[in-house]
Amino acid sequence: DAKTTQPNSMESNEEEPVHLPCNHSTISGTDYIHWYRQLPSQGPEYVIHGLTSNVNNRMASLAIAEDRKSSTLILHRATLRDAAVYYCILNNNAGNMLTFGGGTRLMVKP
Amino acid sequence: ETGVTQSPTHLIKTRGQQVTLRCSSQSGHNTVSWYQQALGQGPQFIFQYYREEENGRGNFPPRFSGLQFPNYSSELNVNALELDDSALYLCASSLDGTHQPQHFGDGTRLSIL
Numbered sequence: 001d002a003k004t005t006q007p008n009s010m011e012s013n014e015e016e017p018v019h020l021p022c023n024h025s026t027i028s029g030t031d032y033i034h035w036y037r038q039l040p041s042q043g044p045e046y047v048i049h050g051l052t053s054n055v056n057n058r059m060a061s062l063a064i065a066e067d068r069k070s071s072t073l074i075l076h077r078a079t080l081r082d083a084a085v086y087y088c089i090l091n092n093n094a095g096n097m098l099t100f101g102g103g104t105r106l107m108v109k110p
Numbered sequence: 111e112t113g114v115t116q117s118p119t120h121l122i123k124t125r126g127q128q129v130t131l132r133c134s135s136q137s138g139h140n141t142v143s144w145y146q147q148a149l150g151q152g153p154q155f156i157f158q159y160y161r162e163e164e165n166g167r168g169n170f171p172p173r174f175s176g177l178q179f180p181n182y183s184s185e186l187n188v189n190a191l192e193l194d195d196s197a198l199y200l201c202a203s204s205l206d207g208t209h210q211p212q213h214f215g216d217g218t219r220l221s222i223l
Binding site for chain 2: 032034036041042043044045046049085087091093096097098099100101102103
């Protein structure tokens with residue numbers, strides 16, 4: 001699987017939007033972009049995934065660049081509960097075997 | 111809907127021993143994956159089981175083995191434990207099919223003395 005690059009950490013204020021970036025310059029045409037997050041003392045939790053078009057669900061939005069070499073996970077209104085490590089993962093296999101990197105640790109200030 | 115459950119939550123073993131970790135998948139899920147997460151790092155894929163057969167394996171030695179049962183629950187076995195095996199072991203279940211979300215349990219914390 002191609003590699004992703006994320007900032008080690010980011011800070012946000014509560015109730016403000018958060019944009020978490022991910023670079024994946026070597027992405028292939030069959031790579032889907034997946035996002036998971038891991039809250040303290042819990043297992044990872046699926047957030048969203050997409051291929052080319054922007055995606056929205058109840059948790060977040062995923063904005064994918066036109067050349068697909070980068071993407072941004074958008075939390076529209078951060079809450080204290082959103083403090084977690086966010087992982088951006090490229091996956092091109094139907095078996096869903098995920099390759100996690102180091103992720104971005106998001107801190108949310110009240 | 112019952113989520114993924116893992117047991118035990120914590121375990122302490124000594125070098126050279128063997129350990130078995132257990133995972134009950136989410137209702138209706140037929141695919142189970144295991145991950146190892148060292149402190150401060152992202153999870154690393156160990157292997158995946160689908161319909162009781164190994165369906166893919168990461169870069170882990172053969173002393174890491176597994177089983178999946180007809181009810182789709184699963185076990186991870188590790189023989190000849192080493193100090194570096196100290197980690198959080200995560201189980202994830204999913205439906206089969208392309209890019210199905212994986213549902214993770216909260217893991218078993220294994221400490222090797």
